[in-house]
Amino acid sequence: MIFVVSGPGGVGKGTVVNRLVTLVDGLRLSRSWTTRSPRPGEDPKAYVFVDRAQFEAKAAEGGFLEWTEFAGTGHLYGTPRPQGDMDREAAEADLLLEIEMDGAQQIRRDYPDAVVILVVAPSASVQQERLRGRGDSEENVARRLEVGRSEEVLGRRLADHVVVNDDVVRAAAELAGIIESYRKPMETT
Ligand code: 5GP
Numbered sequence: 001m002i003f004v005v006s007g008p009g010g011v012g013k014g015t016v017v018n019r020l021v022t023l024v025d026g027l028r029l030s031r032s033w034t035t036r037s038p039r040p041g042e043d044p045k046a047y048v049f050v051d052r053a054q055f056e057a058k059a060a061e062g063g064f065l066e067w068t069e070f071a072g073t074g075h076l077y078g079t080p081r082p083q084g085d086m087d088r089e090a091a092e093a094d095l096l097l098e099i100e101m102d103g104a105q106q107i108r109r110d111y112p113d114a115v116v117i118l119v120v121a122p123s124a125s126v127q128q129e130r131l132r133g134r135g136d137s138e139e140n141v142a143r144r145l146e147v148g149r150s151e152e153v154l155g156r157r158l159a160d161h162v163v164v165n166d167d168v169v170r171a172a173a174e175l176a177g178i179i180e181s182y183r184k185p186m187e188t189t
Helices: 013-023 052-060 088-092 101-110 124-133 138-158 168-182
Strands: 002-006 027-029 064-069 076-080 094-098 115-120 161-164
Touching: 002 013, 002 101, 002 168, 013 027, 013 094, 013 168, 052 064, 052 076, 064 101, 076 101, 094 101, 101 115, 101 138, 115 138, 115 168, 124 138, 161 168
Parallel strands: 002 094, 002 115, 027 094, 115 161
Antiparallel strands: 064 076
Protein backbone atom coordinates (compact mmCIF):
# COMPACT_ATOMS: atom_id res chain seq x y z
CA MET A 1 0.00 0.00 0.00
CA ILE A 2 0.99 3.61 -0.38
CA PHE A 3 0.54 5.98 2.55
CA VAL A 4 0.95 9.68 1.84
CA VAL A 5 1.61 12.17 4.62
CA SER A 6 1.11 15.69 3.39
CA GLY A 7 0.52 19.12 4.81
CA PRO A 8 1.64 22.72 4.67
CA GLY A 9 5.20 23.76 5.55
CA GLY A 10 5.81 24.32 9.25
CA VAL A 11 3.35 21.72 10.54
CA GLY A 12 6.22 19.45 11.56
CA LYS A 13 5.33 16.56 9.27
CA GLY A 14 8.96 15.54 8.80
CA THR A 15 9.46 15.09 12.55
CA VAL A 16 6.21 13.17 12.89
CA VAL A 17 7.11 10.89 9.97
CA ASN A 18 10.58 10.16 11.34
CA ARG A 19 8.99 9.03 14.58
CA LEU A 20 6.24 7.14 12.78
CA VAL A 21 8.71 4.84 10.99
CA THR A 22 10.13 3.77 14.36
CA LEU A 23 6.63 2.81 15.54
CA VAL A 24 5.30 0.79 12.61
CA ASP A 25 7.01 -2.30 11.16
CA GLY A 26 7.06 -2.91 7.44
CA LEU A 27 6.89 0.73 6.45
CA ARG A 28 9.50 2.07 4.04
CA LEU A 29 10.03 5.83 3.91
CA SER A 30 10.69 6.90 0.34
CA ARG A 31 13.74 9.11 -0.23
CA SER A 32 12.84 11.91 -2.61
CA TRP A 33 14.97 13.55 -5.25
CA THR A 34 15.30 17.32 -5.18
CA THR A 35 17.09 20.05 -7.09
CA ARG A 36 17.42 22.27 -4.00
CA SER A 37 20.77 22.41 -2.20
CA PRO A 38 21.27 20.76 1.19
CA ARG A 39 20.63 23.12 4.12
CA PRO A 40 23.50 23.69 6.54
CA GLY A 41 23.58 20.77 8.96
CA GLU A 42 20.99 18.77 7.01
CA ASP A 43 21.45 15.01 6.82
CA PRO A 44 23.04 14.37 3.38
CA LYS A 45 20.73 11.36 3.06
CA ALA A 46 17.58 13.46 3.61
CA TYR A 47 17.20 13.61 -0.17
CA VAL A 48 18.98 12.53 -3.30
CA PHE A 49 20.36 15.96 -4.19
CA VAL A 50 20.68 16.39 -7.96
CA ASP A 51 20.91 19.16 -10.54
CA ARG A 52 18.02 20.10 -12.79
CA ALA A 53 19.35 18.18 -15.80
CA GLN A 54 19.63 14.95 -13.80
CA PHE A 55 16.13 15.46 -12.41
CA GLU A 56 14.62 16.18 -15.81
CA ALA A 57 16.31 13.16 -17.36
CA LYS A 58 14.81 10.89 -14.71
CA ALA A 59 11.38 12.51 -15.10
CA ALA A 60 11.56 12.06 -18.89
CA GLU A 61 12.15 8.32 -18.55
CA GLY A 62 9.14 7.99 -16.20
CA GLY A 63 11.35 7.46 -13.17
CA PHE A 64 9.05 9.22 -10.68
CA LEU A 65 5.75 8.16 -9.11
CA GLU A 66 5.02 11.87 -8.88
CA TRP A 67 7.02 15.05 -9.12
CA THR A 68 6.40 18.76 -8.93
CA GLU A 69 7.93 22.19 -8.61
CA PHE A 70 7.39 23.19 -5.01
CA ALA A 71 5.21 26.32 -4.87
CA GLY A 72 7.20 29.38 -5.78
CA THR A 73 10.66 27.98 -4.97
CA GLY A 74 11.69 26.92 -8.46
CA HIS A 75 12.94 23.63 -6.99
CA LEU A 76 11.80 20.25 -8.23
CA TYR A 77 10.91 17.40 -5.88
CA GLY A 78 9.96 13.87 -6.84
CA THR A 79 9.30 10.39 -5.50
CA PRO A 80 11.45 7.86 -7.34
CA ARG A 81 9.71 4.77 -8.63
CA PRO A 82 10.75 1.88 -6.37
CA GLN A 83 13.60 -0.09 -8.01
CA GLY A 84 13.18 -3.74 -8.84
CA ASP A 85 16.47 -4.72 -7.21
CA MET A 86 15.49 -4.19 -3.57
CA ASP A 87 15.50 -7.05 -1.07
CA ARG A 88 12.33 -8.98 -0.28
CA GLU A 89 11.64 -7.22 3.00
CA ALA A 90 11.81 -3.81 1.33
CA ALA A 91 9.74 -4.95 -1.64
CA GLU A 92 6.97 -6.17 0.64
CA ALA A 93 6.90 -3.09 2.84
CA ASP A 94 4.24 -0.44 2.55
CA LEU A 95 5.54 2.77 1.05
CA LEU A 96 5.39 6.00 3.04
CA LEU A 97 5.66 9.32 1.22
CA GLU A 98 6.11 12.69 2.91
CA ILE A 99 5.27 15.13 0.15
CA GLU A 100 3.50 18.42 -0.57
CA MET A 101 -0.05 18.72 -1.79
CA ASP A 102 0.41 18.75 -5.56
CA GLY A 103 2.29 15.44 -5.34
CA ALA A 104 -0.39 14.05 -3.02
CA GLN A 105 -3.01 14.90 -5.66
CA GLN A 106 -1.00 13.09 -8.36
CA ILE A 107 -0.72 9.99 -6.15
CA ARG A 108 -4.46 10.11 -5.42
CA ARG A 109 -5.17 10.29 -9.17
CA ASP A 110 -2.75 7.53 -10.22
CA TYR A 111 -3.13 5.23 -7.19
CA PRO A 112 -6.75 5.52 -6.03
CA ASP A 113 -6.14 3.02 -3.20
CA ALA A 114 -3.42 5.18 -1.65
CA VAL A 115 -4.25 6.55 1.80
CA VAL A 116 -3.72 10.29 2.14
CA ILE A 117 -3.21 11.76 5.60
CA LEU A 118 -3.10 15.51 6.12
CA VAL A 119 -1.03 16.83 9.01
CA VAL A 120 -1.96 20.31 10.23
CA ALA A 121 -0.54 22.62 12.90
CA PRO A 122 -2.67 23.28 16.01
CA SER A 123 -2.70 27.01 15.15
CA ALA A 124 -1.34 29.50 12.62
CA SER A 125 0.94 31.02 15.26
CA VAL A 126 2.56 27.65 16.05
CA GLN A 127 3.09 27.08 12.34
CA GLN A 128 4.65 30.54 11.98
CA GLU A 129 7.04 29.87 14.88
CA ARG A 130 8.09 26.55 13.36
CA LEU A 131 8.82 28.18 10.02
CA ARG A 132 10.82 30.92 11.75
CA GLY A 133 12.71 28.31 13.75
CA ARG A 134 14.07 26.89 10.50
CA GLY A 135 15.90 30.14 9.87
CA ASP A 136 13.82 31.14 6.84
CA SER A 137 13.62 34.86 6.04
CA GLU A 138 10.50 36.76 7.15
CA GLU A 139 9.53 37.09 3.49
CA ASN A 140 9.83 33.34 3.03
CA VAL A 141 7.87 32.65 6.22
CA ALA A 142 5.05 34.93 5.04
CA ARG A 143 5.01 33.35 1.59
CA ARG A 144 5.02 29.81 2.97
CA LEU A 145 2.16 30.64 5.37
CA GLU A 146 0.17 32.00 2.46
CA VAL A 147 0.83 28.89 0.34
CA GLY A 148 0.09 26.78 3.41
CA ARG A 149 -3.38 28.24 3.84
CA SER A 150 -4.50 27.21 0.37
CA GLU A 151 -2.73 23.85 0.73
CA GLU A 152 -4.71 23.15 3.88
CA VAL A 153 -8.03 23.90 2.20
CA LEU A 154 -7.11 21.59 -0.68
CA GLY A 155 -5.74 18.97 1.68
CA ARG A 156 -8.89 18.78 3.75
CA ARG A 157 -10.81 17.94 0.58
CA LEU A 158 -8.30 15.36 -0.57
CA ALA A 159 -7.32 13.60 2.63
CA ASP A 160 -8.78 10.43 4.11
CA HIS A 161 -7.61 11.51 7.58
CA VAL A 162 -6.55 14.76 9.23
CA VAL A 163 -4.07 14.67 12.14
CA VAL A 164 -3.35 17.74 14.27
CA ASN A 165 0.32 17.92 15.23
CA ASP A 166 -0.21 19.37 18.70
CA ASP A 167 2.42 17.02 20.11
CA VAL A 168 4.84 14.92 18.05
CA VAL A 169 4.57 11.78 20.21
CA ARG A 170 0.77 11.88 20.20
CA ALA A 171 0.45 12.73 16.49
CA ALA A 172 2.89 9.96 15.45
CA ALA A 173 0.92 7.46 17.57
CA GLU A 174 -2.32 8.57 15.89
CA LEU A 175 -0.75 8.10 12.46
CA ALA A 176 0.54 4.66 13.47
CA GLY A 177 -3.00 3.70 14.51
CA ILE A 178 -4.39 4.87 11.17
CA ILE A 179 -1.84 2.83 9.20
CA GLU A 180 -2.41 -0.28 11.31
CA SER A 181 -6.15 0.03 10.72
CA TYR A 182 -5.60 -0.53 6.97
CA ARG A 183 -3.54 -3.65 7.42
CA LYS A 184 -5.29 -6.96 6.98
CA PRO A 185 -5.62 -8.97 10.15
CA MET A 186 -2.93 -11.70 10.43
CA GLU A 187 -4.16 -14.97 8.98
CA THR A 188 -4.59 -17.65 11.62
CA THR A 189 -3.59 -21.20 10.78
P1 5GP B 1 11.90 20.97 2.07
O1 5GP B 1 12.64 21.71 1.00
O2 5GP B 1 11.48 21.87 3.20
O3 5GP B 1 12.66 19.74 2.53
O4 5GP B 1 10.55 20.41 1.41
C1 5GP B 1 9.65 21.27 0.81
C2 5GP B 1 8.36 20.55 0.55
O5 5GP B 1 8.55 19.53 -0.44
C3 5GP B 1 7.79 19.84 1.77
O6 5GP B 1 6.39 20.14 1.84
C4 5GP B 1 8.01 18.37 1.48
O7 5GP B 1 7.00 17.56 2.07
C5 5GP B 1 7.87 18.36 -0.02
N1 5GP B 1 8.50 17.21 -0.66
C6 5GP B 1 9.58 16.51 -0.27
N2 5GP B 1 9.83 15.51 -1.12
C7 5GP B 1 8.86 15.54 -2.06
C8 5GP B 1 8.55 14.73 -3.21
O8 5GP B 1 9.20 13.76 -3.55
N3 5GP B 1 7.46 15.10 -3.93
C9 5GP B 1 6.68 16.17 -3.61
N4 5GP B 1 5.63 16.41 -4.38
N5 5GP B 1 6.94 16.94 -2.54
C10 5GP B 1 8.02 16.63 -1.78
